[in-house]
Amino acid sequence: MHSMIGYKNNILWLVMFSTNAKVLSTLTLIDGQATRDRLINMLPTIAAGSTYICKGLREALKVLQNDDDKTIGDEIIFLTDGEATDNVRVFTGSNVALDFDYFSFTAGGKFYVVPDSEYSHKFVDVFSSTMFDGNSMTQPIQLESTGKEVAGWFNGTVTIDRTVGKKTTFTVTYETSAPTVRLQSPNGSVYDQRITSNIANTITLTVPGTAEPGDWKYTIFSEGTAAQAISLIAISQAAHEDVYPVTVTARMNQQTGDGTKPLLMLAEVTQHYNPVLGASVWATLESDKGQSIRLQLLDIGAGADSFKGDGTYSRYLTKLLQGKYSLKVRVEQKQTEVQLPPYRHSGALYIPGYIDDGEVKLNPPEPPVNLQPVDVGSFTRTVTGQSFVVKKDVSINFPPNKITDLIAKLQEDTVLLGWTAPGDDYDLGRVSGPTGSKV
Ligand SMILES: *[C@@H]1O[C@H](CO)[C@@H](O)[C@H](O)[C@H]1NC(C)=O
Ligand SMILES: *[C@@H]1O[C@H](CO)[C@@H](O)[C@H](O)[C@H]1NC(C)=O
DSSP states (O other): OEEEEEEETTEEEEEEESSSEEEEEEEEEOOSHHHHHHHHHHSOOSOOSOOOHHHHHHHHHHHHHHHHSOOTTOOOEEEOSSOOSSOOOEEOTTOOEEOHHHHHHHTTOOOOOOOSSSOTHHHHHHHHHTTOOSOTTTSOEEEEEEEEEESEEEEEEEEEOTTEEEEEEEEEEESSSOOEEEEEOTTSOEEOOEEEETTTTEEEEEEEEEOOSEEEEEEEEEOSSSOEEEEEEEEEEESOTTSOOEEEEEEESOSEEOSSSOEEEEEEEEETTEEOOSOEEEEEEEETTSOEEEEEEBOBSSTTOSSBTSSEEEEEEOEEOSEEEEEEEEEEEOSSSOOOOOGGGOOSOOOOEEEETTEEEEOOOOOOSOOOOOOOOSEEEEEEEEEEEEOSOEEOOOOBOOOOOOEEEEETTEEEEEOOOOOSBBTBSOOSSOSEEEO
């Protein structure tokens, strides 16, 4: 099944394509649950036919012209499960022909691979990651995204920190039959404002007002002995107008790897433009060929990481198989206090504005230099970064990384040298040889 969706200012449209293209819905204002359900009902449920991408795109562009005769500034979410049947070539301004896979990179779009699985929450992950509008105060922030095969109970907690809490939703997606869901706030109140969609296999619980900070308990029960895939996604927004939420962005240093340069994963954990230190950051990579890797990203100023304590956590990938990889990062802070370093180390660049629909919009002003550390308490975040393509297997023994912390100390007539041994391949593995020496 292949479809295209456009969503902007609460206006949505749908086009599907296979051997031919068809408009399922022209520009439609989402004004309530009834409209949502009607649109969901229009979605095709069977995948069939070929993949004529050009036919689909042409139809989508026609729909986009319906409002103002133009397509400038409009957006397309393009979903496809296969290789193009037609010979797609995308021509940029300089008339360079490109493969469709790489079209999104050069056209300024984003590219995500959702690995084949029964977990529909992986699509929700991607959609919520594409909704960044340049303003962290109004951006949906994903606190949790988890799932598993369940027969019986699926219990857990989601921490709502002090920087988020508005428009909080807990969405449960299931594979076969609706489970029972119970949500309890930190003070013991049970929340039961729910929207159930049997068509989309989702149950969404919403918290009115600002959600109380602390641990929210969810208990999900799936009846029957057969296990089904169940997932939970918690999304919220900034709680207060004067407190910036902790946000995370995840990315690769390159969108395609051919084995000549090591691939680097990066996650920036910031509160506004201030780095958040001491967080536990783990990346999960999954390829369309079934490979799965889980690695910790570090902010230690050694190995892949350029600066210690800049809130940018990173890790090299030196061994990968050919394929398209998805990148998901989970950040967790269990301490009660977030450490903020002196201002000079703000790793994130202040960007004064951005362009939306051809209009220049200004970001909030740059923070004053004397920022006091803000205690946000424990928090969790999950983000999906853009996917990347590994063109051929990567397995290179990169040289050991440079030593960044050599210390020499004079003790009577001996010089003591100390350093941290970087890994054999940049920062993976251990270097051969001693880790400290005496001259
Ligand atoms: C999950 O929570 C429910 C309700 O509190 C409890 O009855 C059940 O034993 C829990 N199950 C597990 C596996 O923790
Ligand atoms: C728990 O907090 C909610 C929201 O702040 C409040 O409405 C409710 O009365 C509280 N319940 C208890 C038992 O304190």
